[in-house]
Amino acid sequence: MNRREMLYSTGLGMLSGTVAQAARVSAQAGTTPTPQKLQLADYEPKSMLQVKETHVARSRFPVIDVHTHISGAAVSKNGVELSSERQYFGTPEELLAVMERKNIRSMVNLTGGFGDGLAETVKKYDRAHPDRFYTFTEPSYPQFLDPNYPKLQAQAIEQAHRDGARGLKILKTLGLYLRSNITSGTLVKIDDPRFDPMWDTCGQLNMPVAIHVSDPIAFFSPTDRFNERYEELSNHPDWSFHGGDFPSNAELLEARNRVFARHPKTRFIVLHVGNFAENLGNVSENLDRFSNITVDIAARIGELGRQPRASWAFFDKHQDRILFGTDATPHGDEFPQQVFNDKLYEIYYRFLETEDEYFDYAPANVPPQGRWRIYGIGLPESILRKVYYENAARELHVSV
Ligand SMILES: [Zn+2]
Numbered sequence: 354m355n356r357r358e359m360l361y362s363t364g365l366g367m368l369s370g371t372v373a374q375a376a377r378v379s380a381q382a383g384t385t386p387t388p389q390k391l392q393l394a395d396y397e398p399k400s401m402l403q404v405k406e407t408h409v410a411r412s413r414f415p416v417i418d419v420h421t422h423i424s425g426a427a428v429s430k431n432g433v434e435l436s437s438e439r440q441y442f443g444t445p446e447e448l449l450a451v452m453e454r455k456n457i458r459s460m461v462n463l464t465g466g467f468g469d470g471l472a473e474t475v476k477k478y479d480r481a482h483p484d485r486f487y488t489f490t491e492p493s494y495p496q497f498l499d500p501n502y503p504k505l506q507a508q509a510i511e512q513a514h515r516d517g518a519r520g521l522k523i524l525k526t527l528g529l530y531l532r533s534n535i536t537s538g539t540l541v542k543i544d545d546p547r548f549d550p551m552w553d554t555c556g557q558l559n560m561p562v563a564i565h566v567s568d569p570i571a572f573f574s575p576t577d578r579f580n581e582r583y584e585e586l587s588n589h590p591d592w593s594f595h596g597g598d599f600p601s602n603a604e605l606l607e608a609r610n611r612v613f614a615r616h617p618k619t620r621f622i623v624l625h626v627g628n629f630a631e632n633l634g635n636v637s638e639n640l641d642r643f644s645n646i647t648v649d650i651a652a653r654i655g656e657l658g659r660q661p662r663a664s665w666a667f668f669d670k671h672q673d674r675i676l677f678g679t680d681a682t683p684h685g686d687e688f689p690q691q692v693f694n695d696k697l698y699e700i701y702y703r704f705l706e707t708e709d710e711y712f713d714y715a716p717a718n719v720p721p722q723g724r725w726r727i728y729g730i731g732l733p734e735s736i737l738r739k740v741y742y743e744n745a746a747r748e749l750h751v752s753v
Pocket residue numbers: 420422680
């Protein structure tokens with residue numbers, strides 16, 4: 354038996370560096386080695402790959418970020434926004450400074466709320482800085498129990514349009530949080546007919562509907578050692594939709610698709626890569642099936658960038674239907690994959706513009722959505738132009 358075989362037969366070959374040395378010393382001394390235990394949360398491996406690192410400080414073309422959260426509801430309960438009152442996450446001035454540096458022409462603030470809060474948000478951002486900010490409205494769920502809700506909701510959309518809203522945002526509240534008694538009872542289905550007048554009104558007023566239903570597929574699986582987003586779900590246990598009375602991911606997407614089919618004149622921006630970035634085949638099929646939908650890429654470059662060849666083909670095939678979005682939230686430091694800062698945009702630009710390999714998809718020491726890294730897809734200028742602003746300008750009815 355040579356030295357190497359001996360080490361393996363005693364298990365010491367599994368160890369390395371100082372731990373192995375310590376083990377050898379204690380083995381010689383006749384005591385049992387104590388391997389160092391490292392908590393998963395403390396593990397921050399540094400890649401030893403020596404590969405090209407391109408710093409993309411500005412995007413090749415001006416950007417319309419169709420998916421940001423500059424404001425939010427002041428009051429919500431069990432995942433349902435209950436007040437029109439808004440809280441603001443960043444001032445126009447501090448946002449504009451980053452926008453100038455990063456070549457961001459416009460930010461779409463999806464969570465503008467409804468009623469007075471919406472009007473106030475439009476005034477503070479859109480009207481004060483024309484074409485730099487566009488605000489979307491949201492459903493008035495507090496009115497949901499009114500027998501006239503379908504009509505009232507359609508009228509609220511008309512009022513929001515008059516107040517300057519450019520579109521409607523549907524959060525995953527619909528399908529996963531909104532219940533028959535608003536915050537209690539059984540879950541309301543995405544294709545509940547009470548929303549039909551709302552979808553139709555958006556179509557009539559040329560207001561796109563930015564819709565987020567479901568969530569990463571791993572959020573519907575048990576939070577156990579097989580879950581690829583175990584750490585993320587451990588940090589945010591309330592993000593798990595496994596068990597309870599939650600529908601499956603497939604049921605949510607089917608209900609959503611019935612809405613697309615029933616309202617062909619309404620345009621939908623299906624957020625987070627069609628809410629199924631793990632299955633680009635499925636998203637591609639839906640894009641072929643429904644001519645009234647587009648997708649954004651917000652908070653999903655972690656998914657797109659770990660399947661760079663499939664992503665390249667997806668961008669090539671659907672280049673007229675993919676919009677740039679980040680999910681950026683000013684001061685959202687708790688969620689590095691969507692914190693509004695220079696670094697976040699540089700990562701998106703690097704993913705889209707370069708062929709760099711194996712880099713972080715979020716500005717964080719530990720990849721926040723799952724422990725993997727991504728690869729750039731190096732899109733040609735013709736596609737970059739469409740994704741950065743042309744497709745968004747068309748859907749938002751603005752000229753750049
Ligand atoms: Zn979002």
